[in-house]
């Protein structure tokens with residue numbers, strides 16, 4: 288089956304094992320263009336694994352997974368092409384310390400997309416403006432707060448002009464104030480129509496920004512729905528998770 292043009296990601300009974308241990312046991316959900324999907328669940332429930340399958344950092348063991356039209360379960364996947372379309376941001380920002388903010392952001396457009404220096408710089412300033420960091424373009428990473436570095440890391444992904452952005456607990460290393468400024472950047476991206484899948488422990492944020500919430504438990508999507516899901520969980524497992532998580 289082909290994915291519809293509107294579907295950016297589609298999991299169809301996806302499984303993933305590490306050795307003998309099956310972590311994903313038949314995950315099914317789709318992400319439509321412009322949609323924000325939040326993956327929540329207990330530590331070890333497979334949220335990061337599912338996210339990493341989307342851009343091929345992990346290979347699925349069974350089922351079908353389509354990302355931006357690429358069949359990720361197929362034997363040959365054009366990972367280089369895929370990664371130009373899918374950005375990912377992790378908890379750690381890993382900016383190059385010896386490069387300025389602008390140079391960090393320009394790197395991939397220059398090297399991967401072969402852009403000229405001037406065009407890459409203009410693009411860098413554009414995406415830095417999107418994350419509110421254009422005034423720090425000439426700073427070095429060590430001169431920035433954790434939240435500012437994370438916003439630069441988001442800008443660096445945006446500079447590839449991705450069709451899909453993946454976020455894995457991008458605020459877990461930040462204190463509450465810095466967390467807020469990063470979450471506002473993500474909210475703005477959502478409002479601008481970016482398609483996103485995000486793993487988060489910030490339940491209030493998930494409720495407000497996500498079109499769909501996927502509660503992962505025992506290797507499957509245990510319960511799914513809109514933000515209301517968190518106020519009115521159906522399963523005892525989600526009720527317990529929300530009770531502990533808020």
Ligand SMILES: Nc1ncnc2c1ncn2[C@@H]1O[C@H](COP(=O)(O)OP(=O)(O)OP(=O)(O)O)[C@@H](O)[C@H]1O
Pocket residue numbers: 305310328329330331332333334335336337
């Ligand atoms: N490369 C790997 N090799 C072996 N086991 C792995 C590997 N990556 C993840 N796992 C296991 O898969 C399970 C799910 O891990 P995953 O990182 O997806 O969980 P998570 O839901 O993101 O948890 P957390 O909220 O703590 O980040 C864990 O039991 C983990 O130990």
Ligand SMILES: [Mg+2]
Pocket residue numbers: 334335336486
């Ligand atoms: Mg994780």
